[in-house]
Amino acid sequence: MSKGVAITGMGIISAIGNNVPENFHSLVSSKAGISKISHIDTIHANEIMVGEIKTTNSEFEAQLQLEENSYSRSPLLGIIAANEAIAKAGITNINDYKTGLISSTTVGGMDKSEQYFYEFFNSKNHWQHINGLHAGDSTKKIAEAIGLQESFVTTISTACSSAANAIMLGARMIKSGRLDRVVVGGTDALSKFTINGFKTLMILSDTYNTPFDENRKGLNLGEAAAFLVLESENIVASENREVLAYVKGYGNSNDAFHQTASSENGDGAVLAMEKALKVAGLKPEDIDYVNAHGTATPNNDLSEGRAMLRIFGEGKVPDFSSTKAYTGHTLAAAGGVEAVYSVLALQNNRIYPNLNLKKHMKEFDLRPQTKVIEKEIKHVLSNSFGFGGNCSTLIISKEA
Incomplete structure (x- = not known):
């Protein structure tokens, strides 16, 4: 590993x-x-x-x-x-x-x-x-x-x-x-x-x-x-440093689908997550929380949702939420913002709510967390997807 x-x-x-x-x-x-x-x-x-x-x-x-x-x-x-x-x-x-x-x-x-x-x-x-x-x-x-x-x-x-x-x-x-x-x-x-x-x-x-x-x-x-x-x-x-967490896995890809849109079935996102899991030496079932890219655009949320289902399987997607309803989409900074939030999730064993959700998407049975949850968290997967098909995933963990 x-x-x-x-x-x-x-x-x-x-x-x-x-x-x-x-x-x-x-x-x-x-x-x-x-x-x-x-x-x-x-x-x-x-x-x-x-x-x-x-x-x-x-x-x-x-x-x-x-x-x-x-x-x-x-x-x-x-x-x-x-x-x-x-x-x-x-x-x-x-x-x-x-x-x-x-x-x-x-x-x-x-x-x-x-x-x-x-x-x-x-x-x-x-x-x-x-x-x-x-x-x-x-x-x-x-x-x-x-x-x-x-x-x-x-x-x-x-x-x-x-x-x-x-x-x-x-x-x-x-x-x-x-x-x-x-x-x-x-x-x-x-x-x-x-x-x-x-x-x-x-x-x-x-x-x-x-x-x-x-x-x-x-x-x-x-x-x-x-x-x-x-x-x-x-x-x-x-230096006897206090370690907050570890960058355990990472992967990036490019789905070459469209200048601004993600591929309909999340091909680039799937490849990035697969690479991150491979680098980390982890299986999908080891992930405790997914900090989703979750931009609230019609294309992204559908593409990312389908990608998560392909990685984790029907009925097996771990607790997930998007934190962009808090901060807005901070563009190039987003992966850093959400890496900090991932470390905080690990340190405090908290999953943050996906704000403003009223009606679940009809395309699949995926339900983000809408309340603060306390649970043991060892591994957080954080997605960041950009224009031009740029897809990146980090896995941040409590232990090396």
């Missing part, structure tokens, strides 16, 4: 909390963070709902002692979450071991570049926000903020599976001996570009999203950042 990679720290900021304890309290209190848009000047403000973090950029910059209007929102969120993860791990010198940062984003610096785009040809007053559009800029800023020097720093952008792939790559880098420690996760902020893009796809809900509900209308976009600290056995032993 494959040995897992130790998770020694984690940090998160989302619409339901500014740190790990606040997020957990919201999860077990069924406190969603979905609301009308308040921070973005958009014509769709009264048409859709989002998972918005209410703290402003100026407030974040003051908190981080940064110059006013110097950073876009994605790196600000990322720095907050990465700092919490590093502090939780008890790291006082980020460069004392071979350390990497693998961050993910889809939005990058879009919230600022779109603001100053029309000044592009006439002024260079906000040139840093034009240059800060690309995905790697947020990773660079996070690396600088945590003091990382002369190490492995890279960015992954595979749509909504990005952070899950960052965690997978980090685990593989440690297993191969390339790195001793990796900070892994993702960050994405809301922007007009994202809102307009998803509005064009006609998959945004005008009310609270309802994963796995027969009458689901679409997703709520959200913003968040979440990072884990992964460390080698050597560091855990020599």
